[in-house]
Amino acid sequence: MSSSNHSSVTVSVIIPAYNSERGVAKAVESLQKQTIDENALEIILVNDGSTDSTAAICHELAGKASNIVVIDKENGGVGSARNAGIEAARGKYIAFLDSDDTLLPETLKAVTEFFDAHYDEIDVVSYPMRLYDAKREWPHVREQVLDHTGVFDLAKLQNAFALITNVNAVVKNNDELPRFREDLIVHEDELFFLTILLRKQRVGFCKAGAYRYQQSPDSTIGTKMHPYFQFEDNIGFWEELFAAHPGKAPLYLQASFLNEINWKIEQDLVFPYHYRPEEYKHALERIAALMERVDDDVIFTAPRSSEFLNHFFVSMKPSSHITCTTEERGITLNDGDRLLLCRRNVIIEFLRTRIEKGVLKLKGAIESVAFSHCQKPTLNIHANREELAEVPLRLSSLSYHMSHTRTATFWGFDIEIPLERCSSISFSVSIDGCDFPTIVRFSKRASCNSENRIDSFSRGDYLVSLDRGKNRLEIRHKPSLFVKEASWLRNSIGVAKNNPKGFAVRAALKVRRKSSQPTWLYYDRTGVGGDNAYYQFLHDFEKKDGILRFYVTDDNMETIDSMFEERHKGSIVRFSSAKHKFMHLQAERIIASYIEHPNWRPFKQKALDAFSDMIHYDLIYLQHGVLHAHMPWKYSADRLLTDYEVVSTPYETEVFTKTYGFLPQQLLKSGMPRYDRIETSQPSKRKILFAPSWRKYLVTESSDLKFGRRLQALLASSFWKETEAFLSSPQLG
Known part of the structure; x- marks a missing residue:
């Protein structure tokens, strides 16, 4: 009006x-x-x-x-x-x-x-x-x-x-x-x-x-942002807006487009994978043409982004010609005459740290924007300040940085270092013949945690500490109780500054009396009934080997009564109860048939990060089927951070080692426990198993990993129509 x-x-x-x-x-x-x-x-x-x-x-x-x-x-x-x-x-x-x-x-x-x-x-x-x-x-x-x-x-x-x-x-x-x-x-x-x-x-x-x-x-x-439904309308929307500004587009318009790409790429909502190859290629060209209209300065100031993602967006531009130069003063990236980056160090991120029988085992990745524009680097270990060995490198799944599309180049590694005569460990990276020092970080299930300033952990006869100033690991042999306690206290002070709630749990865990017997915990997904962990638990329960075993569930009592005998029920623990939380932190082994964290972990990552130096368990994944989907951003060894994975077929052994970066010794070739329940005495029947993979854009997913279907979208989709046509074809009779 x-x-x-x-x-x-x-x-x-x-x-x-x-x-x-x-x-x-x-x-x-x-x-x-x-x-x-x-x-x-x-x-x-x-x-x-x-x-x-x-x-x-x-x-x-x-x-x-x-x-x-x-x-x-x-x-x-x-x-x-x-x-x-x-x-x-x-x-x-x-x-x-x-x-x-x-x-x-x-x-x-x-x-x-x-x-x-x-x-x-x-x-x-x-x-x-x-x-x-x-x-x-x-x-x-x-x-x-x-x-x-x-x-x-x-x-x-x-x-x-x-x-x-x-x-x-x-x-x-x-x-x-x-x-x-x-x-x-x-x-x-x-x-x-x-x-x-x-x-x-x-x-x-x-x-x-x-x-x-x-x-x-x-x-x-x-429900509507998936490119299956929205790509054409969405890309057309931005093309129309930019077309109204044939010269330099307003910075606010540029930022609006980039902001959408940033949050969508994290949720895998940018690229129309369902297109046929030529259509898909043209779609990428349209996205790149829009990115060409975004100034580099806008890309490098985006609040949702990261250094690696910024360079990915710059490299998308048709006019981009990024070159990498390595020399003693550092690593530089240039786009024509424009300097994009100058770095002296390379990041080395430890994802998993373990000490077994006097051997320090490190799983991690080396990270630099330069790796997308230079030859494969080399990683060298230095023990007691002397070069020990060159570390074999493989492409890490962390290269799918903030995305389900490869947006960076990170190199993964597994290192084993005998500690008996080792007092310090450092690392250097060589790129095109030039050596560069590393900045050491610890994350996720590593026994240290850089964000919370947990810089040391002890196992058995060894105390491993990070010297932040020199970016190296210091090893102490047979530290006294006083030295161990002082190390724990320094870690706790670091946690208290960043994570007060986590500090409270650390203190409670420290004073709680630990069980003298090793504890194993078994997890399935609530609501699915007995899965692999259930059958493994029933099998292991009969063993008399001094191990305390507990099946953790949130199922109702009616379901529990139908699954277990009375003699089992004393070993049933309610998921996320106080008892479960303490048992989880003191467990020796965790056996899970669904690997998503909410299915087996009663803590959020932030809480766990506060006492990473106090967690000792091995994580064993009893995956609930033969993995055929290509999802390195989820199922790779440096994403799952599992210690062992049970496999059922030679195909899995091959794909987990070659595609997903697992070491052969991490794969347990025993087959899934529930497969032992398959009836084999009856003669086989001539049947075809048709099991199409589900489509993300046709389901709903809540934060607690409960799935539902988008019925109208499903019935209107080509996925449903083609599936229905196949199942009703005369050839299947």
């Missing part, structure tokens, strides 16, 4: 509601708690053709409050609903709220007062967003840029990533206000705000208040 026709309403809040009976009342309640004067607030509920009780709830709410307006319309999508609200809005400003989200009480008063103070400078004011799910809450990444109340110039590089991609923003209600594109399934929010912001290239930010945004795997973003 025209700005000349505003009533006394300061802000109209538009809530589109489609089958929102569970959330719309809560959204309205958060508006009714706003500190802004009730008469200055208009709430517009747009019932977008709901088929549940949403309409009745909206009208009931309106009947109780004079400032609530309800618009009933046929279903047209969220853009259509917001447009209907815009047409009816009487406020000086317009704000938006989705029906399953809420605002903190002080939000609207603070934002509109800030807008009044800067009315002529800006057309949009944003405010904090707090994303949350059932377990945690966190700020939006844009607040790394929008870190204080003020007006931000989007034409400046440091502000380019102040991205307004969601509806936590307030706009002027005037004749220049655009409308939402109603034909877009996604991006309608981003396009709306892009259209406004590119006019003045300035945005206001008010740090008071917050928009609380609920993350849901069943949201439009979670």
